[in-house]
Amino acid sequence: MPLELVPIRCLTDNFAWLVHGNGQTALIDAPEAAPILAELAARGWSLDLIALTHHHDDHIQAVPDLVAMTGAKVMGNADDAARLPPLDISTRPGETVTICGEEAAVIDVSGHTIGHVAYHLPGSKMAFTADSLMAIGCGRLFEGTPEMMWESLSRLNALPGETLICSGHDYCRGNGAFALSIEPGNDALRQRLAETAAGNRICARATLDEERATNPFLRIAELREALAMGSADDVAVFAEIRARKDRF
Template sequence: MPLELVTLRCLQDNYAYLLHGKAGTVLIDAPEAAPVLGELAARGWGLDAILLTHHHPDHIQAVPEIVAATGAKVIGAAADAHRLPPLDISVAPGEALQILGEPVEVIDVSGHTIGHLAYHLPRSGYAFTADSLMALGCGRLFEGSATMMWASLQRLNALPGSTLICSGHDYCAGNGAFALSVDPGNAALRDRLAAVAETRQPCAPATLAEEQATNPFLRVAALRAGLGLGDASDADVFARLREMKDRF
């Protein structure tokens, strides 16, 4: 059985996630304390650890309050420790990590920031990608290059299609509108957006297979000709799409 996953809305459009199993409970990112502590109290759960993906305030600012309330250990990137809250456990891409009795693959997804990590739990089938691969989109390139982000997305794109992609924000409206503008003939995309509109449910988390079918940043091969980039590399097509999205 996979670990129980609870998706928490925080701030205006952030997501945080709780993972729960027989061995305890873990939080992925800490945008806001009240929703996290409220959910823990409602379920009668403690909190054993907080996994951090990157240093932006809307992903780490609630760490001190949550740690004070729960005693949770803080886990994050060794290379980014100078920009994160004090870490109890430092990790690096490729290192072995165990969370709640499950192996965790630590993946470098630099691009949005340098040192951004994703956490993949192959046994439960979850990947916590924060602001790298997102529902119908990807994060802005604040620190890294398009080439760097493209390589990060390809590492995530190699995961099993059934993997549930748990991203860091609900940007469904803007990402969906952009995706439709560059991929208007994509029936799977239109169906996904129609379902979101009908149910009024967020478009994340979603499986990697669903992202592969609808996310323009994973569909560069299909979009290359329509963008007039027939001879361009995949990385260059991705860069053009990212530039277009920035201006959208």
């Protein structure tokens, strides 16, 4: 049976994700303790594992309180351990870990930060991408290069199209407005934004196929000519779109 997935809004615009199944519960990222503890209590679940994607405070700052309250183990990228809370389970990109009894691939998605990882659970068709591939966007390049982020997005884009992409923030309004500014004729994008505005969906949760149809950072081929970059390679087109988003 696929694992149960529960999105939790935290802080101003963060999402944490609870995953439950096989008698276990895991949390992907820990922005804020109170809403996470409230959700666990409402469902009568104990917390067994906290899987971290990257070191930014709005993804890790609730770890000490959650560990103290639940005794959960903490998992993260050993290569970035110096910037993460103490790890009980160290992993690295390319390895396979277990989340709620299901195998999960650890994927290098550096770019937003160096050492950022995503977790792909093929059995449940879910990927937790935090601030790499995001809803109708991607994370700012605080530490990495355009080449690095494009490689990361390409790894994620190679996953099956039905994979549910669970990202770390609700930036739908700003990302959607920018996407429309460079591709105003994208009907799939307009429909997705309308459904989100009507409260019929959570923008931070969409299939990879939906992202391919609406996310400008996965639509390099479609946007190359529109940006008058017909002879440019993929990295250059990606870098131009990212620079325009930064100025938007």
